[in-house]
Amino acid sequence: MATLLVLLTIGLPWIGALFVLLTGDEHPKLQHAIASIFSVAAGISAIVLLWFTSDQSVLSIPMGSVFGVFTFLPDALGVLLAVIANTVGSLAVIFSIDYMRGNEQLGRYYALVMFFIGAMAGLGISGSLLLMFLFWEITAFCSYALISFHNDDPKAVAAGIKALIITQLGGIGLLVGALIINSYVGSYQISAFLAEVEVVPFNVLTLLAFCFLAAAIAKSAQVPLHTWLPDAMEAPTPVSALIHAATMVNAGVYLVARFFPVFEVVPGWTTSVLVVGMLSALLGALMALVAADLKRALAYSTISQLGYMFFAVGVGAVFASQFHLLSHAIFKALLFLCAGAVIPAVGSRDMRQMGGLRKTMPFVYTVFVIGSLALIGLPVANGFFSKELILEEGFMHAPMWAYIGMLMGVGLTALYVSRMVFMVFYGERKGKKPIHDGLFWMRVSLVALSFGVFTTWLLAGVLNDLMAQTLPFHDVHAIGTFKLVKEIALAPATWISLAVIALGIGIWILRKSLAGIKDSLRPVARLFENGLGFEHLNQGIINVTKNLSAVLHLTQTGQLNWNILGIVGMLSVLLALLFIGV
């Protein structure tokens, strides 16, 4: 049964993608229907898989001596990722029915989205490192192709290539890590590596730990490799919600959480994870505070929230990080899909062009506020419980400076969310009247996600239980939902952070009287608007590469005799090496 479910979870979206392509772009209605049906079915099969989590692999495919055995191992960490990918994926597909209506290349769009959903589920469930790498790269490819979906727009094409290059840097880290592990452990199985980690020499383990951290940082858009995520907002908005908020960017957090038990002994590794998380949380929040583009602000906010998850792994709270991953996937997808409803209705992504939409778009306003509650971390919403759990663990296990940094992040989050809600929905309407208040299928997925915001925290106990049962190498203890919630509510950290949240919202309300401070911070704000110069760093690397290739192109004479000289020269070098070796 579990085997069948694993196959359905990964296979259904892929079969759906194939059918959508075969249907052809002449039948848009049929394409919408096929995509929705297959993705919803995949979502259901992923949820059912929750009952079949285990710590043993359920399906092994031998791939010969080079590639090892491809295994699928549905433990709680992996199934969580698959469930998020398939459920949020199906909601994004449903949202797309209205969002993409009238687009001429629906086949390409749906096929890539569903190819992505299947690969993301596979990334979580795979038990072999090489198989995981394969899925990892498929998700990177789909992300690239969907960012550049509007391929007549040079900005979108450039953003897609940028995302591809930066996430590939991480992919190399993962591949090198997988090959090193295979050479020492003798197999690509993750469980084998976790069990027999002592066969790997300590310095190699250190190298592995930082290889994987680099992969995670690139994939999860953490500082300093975060610049691709704001640019990726050229993608259609449901894609931003699915790939660049709810699923693919979580893969990095998943990777560090998965290998936490073996890497925590490496000196400096947990501190690095923690510092990367804290820097991303703070800088992401600050950049979200000054962004004028609604989607870019949400992207910076994603970087910031992923920083919280990294921080949680850094302090050893693997469960807290995964719990926040679940909450964040729901509420950030909700916020992004709201943006997807607002932007076409208003015809602009610039928040300065919006304003006053509360009266004309009451439905979207309500769900956006629900998502904002969770993002700020106010009680009743799922974001409250998961974020407080992270802060509580940070309070207990992290150094004081890191905890204070995270607390400042919480205040800044409250501030920038208030600013975002105010700029979009309050004040005077500047442009023309919006053309709709969320179409029918948009509303369906928005309502489903809002329901999730209020309810997914109830799953905390279940998730904790499953993780305690199926992760033999992680130190997770089962606590019931009720006890967990009580613990969170009574922790002093919760009250401190609620005070900071109040402070953040207070600063926004009193912004008129604080105008003097705001003006004095203007130069700093400009610095953050420009992304803190990380873009210059990228440009520098590009320039070095270009200059290097300008020099190296002299070797390309295009003349046969010179090329033959190269071949003969290399041949003699090799022969000489052989003789020396003998």
Next chain:
Amino acid sequence: MNLSPINICLLGVTGLVAAGFYGLLTTRNLIKVVIMLQILVKAAVLGLIAAGNASGQQYLTQSMAITVIVADTIVAVIGMAFAIQIRRQVGTLDTNELSSLRG
């Protein structure tokens, strides 16, 4: 050095390879390039036969040699066809003037 059959063969291989590479390095005529490639491949075939004889697996290497001859014939034919087409389209067989791959 004793002149056993295997050594004679290897000397032949070395000579053919040297001749082939020398030709490729100096010639600028496309037809001659194809001929020189043929000489190089013949060296490889001779090497295969010698290796088979030395290791006692004559049948294996002989069948491989025949495969190489077949494939190599195709290379020669297509190379010649290219040469003719290039002569017709560009009007020259001088490889130095055919340097459109210059970086």
